[in-house]
Amino acid sequence: MINPEHNQYLVSNYALPSLEIIKGKGSYLWDSTGSKFLDFTSGIAVTNIGHSNKHWVHSVTNQINELVHCSNLFSIPQQVKLAKRVEGKIGPGKMLFCNSGAEANEALIKFSRLVGKKVQTKNKFKLLVAENGFHGRTMGALSATSSPKYRNGFEPLLDGFSFAPLNDIDAFKRKMDHQTIAIMVESIQGEGGIRVATDEFLQGVEKLCRENDALLLLDEVQAGIGRTGEFLGFQNSGIKPDAIAIAKGLGGGFPIGALWIDEKWAEIFQPGSHGTTFGGSPLACSAANAVLDVLEDQNLISQAKEKGKQIKDELVNLKNKFPTLIKEIRGRGLMLAIAMKDSPNLLIEILQRKGLLVVGAAENVIRFLPPLTVNQIELKEALTITEDALQELLKIQK
Ligand SMILES: Cc1ncc(COP(=O)(O)O)c(C=O)c1O
Known part of the structure; x- marks a missing residue:
């Protein structure tokens, strides 16, 4: 049961939820009636170190008592520390902080436009993006998102975006032209239904970019921060992007996004060219540093x-x-999925009733996004519930 005032006071841009969540600890969430759920949503790939991790709570609480916000008018020690640590995990380059995945992708797109204008004398400005991807809801990020279900009602969007199917390198070759400044892909399409970009495809895209003086841009917002068994998803494939958007899991639940830019391009943004009031605040960066501590220590x-x-x-x-x-x-x-033959909605409901929370995605998909801290007992519990739920669904469908 949720509060009837939910619908009265909140805009209906999200489906009406069936649970009111009030508490989280580790891999579990509790609703306002006291029911306990195993959380394999992780707030859509955000709480990668689980809910209310002790070290994270301690770091964030200490930081709140010291300083929450001062803006980028000043150097922020926690931000410098975080930039150095993230850079250490990706490669030589520099960081720019913001507040969300969409914002990180806006910065990624703006970065490519700057390179096209400042470095390439041919005024390159087009982005070639994988079909079925998802890059966010702001107008730039939405322009990079091909699915009509996200775009409908908001067109005209930005000029200069074209699309080709994921894992089809020949289609990317055909769409590449002399005005293409960048190719942009997710290493695993999350909202698109957990579609993994193959190593050969990512390597082919990298080669195509190099041959055509184009940038390789990675959106690691969902596949990042350890979820795939590497710090970022593309690191499974041995490629070297020019710039990367990250967010979600970085703050462990506190909003933060970031752009990593290869050292080659690190001076492209100059004072005044881009910015955000909140980006990289002492609090956001302390939260993110605590996430990295936990990922590393454990x-x-x-x-x-x-x-x-x-x-x-x-x-x-x-x-x-x-x-x-x-x-x-x-x-x-x-970052796993069950692709169902039909709509997964009933199964998602049954799983919830049995105590397991999962997330839907495109193509009749149910995403399993447990916290990386999930233990053997919890994994077993999730699998038992899933098997029971499938049995029940089978009975209903007979
Ligand atoms: C790959 C990817 N990029 C960008 C975004 C947008 O991030 P945010 O919702 O933080 O703006 C998402 C969100 O699901 C995502 O999965």
Whole structure:
């Protein structure tokens, strides 16, 4: 049951929720009636170190008592520390902080326009983007998002975006032209239904960019921060992007986004060319530094690979057991999906009733996005609930 005032006072841009959540700890959430749920949504790939992690809470609380915000008029030690740590995990370059995934992608798009104008004398400005991707709801990020379901009602969007199917390098080659300044892809399409960009495709895209003097831009907003068993998803594929958008898991629930720019391009933004009031605040950066502490101290990134493999194998077993319901198991690390043959909505409801929260996505997909801190008992609990729920669905459908 949710408060009837929800609908009265909140704009209906989200589907009406069925749960009112009031507390989280580790892998679990509690609603206002006291029911407990195993949370395999992680707030849509955000709470990668679980809810209310002790170290994170301590760091954030201490920072609140010291300084929450001062703006980028001043140097912020926590921001410099975070930039150095993230750069250390990606490669030589520089960081720009903002507040969300969409904002990080706006910066990514603006970065490519600046390179097109300032460095390329040919006035390159077009972006070639993978179809079925999702890059955010602001007008620039939306222009880079091909699906009509997100674009409808908001056109005309920005000029200069074209699309080609993920994993089809020949289609990308055909769409590349002399005005293309960049190719932009997710290493795993999250909202698009956990579609993994193959290593060969990403390597092909990198080569295409190099041959055509174009930038390689990665949107790691959902696949980043350890979820796939590497710090960022593309690092599974051995490519070298020019700039990367990150957000979601970076703050562990506190809003923060960021752009990493290869050292080659690091001076492209100059004072006044881009900015945000809140970006990289002492509080946001303390939260993100605490996330990195936990990921490092508990070795969670390499564990994500092992745990992911284990749960994926079990999900494949379920696919074999329920071939009339499940079409495919997809994903990498702890970014996994059951692609159903039909709408997954009823299964999502049954799972919730049985105590497991999951997220839907395009193409009849149910996403499993547990926190990277998930333990063996919780993984087993999730799989047992999933099998029970599939049994129930099968009975209903007979
Ligand atoms: C790959 C990707 N990029 C960008 C975004 C937008 O991020 P935000 O909702 O923080 O603006 C999302 C959100 O789901 C995403 O999955």
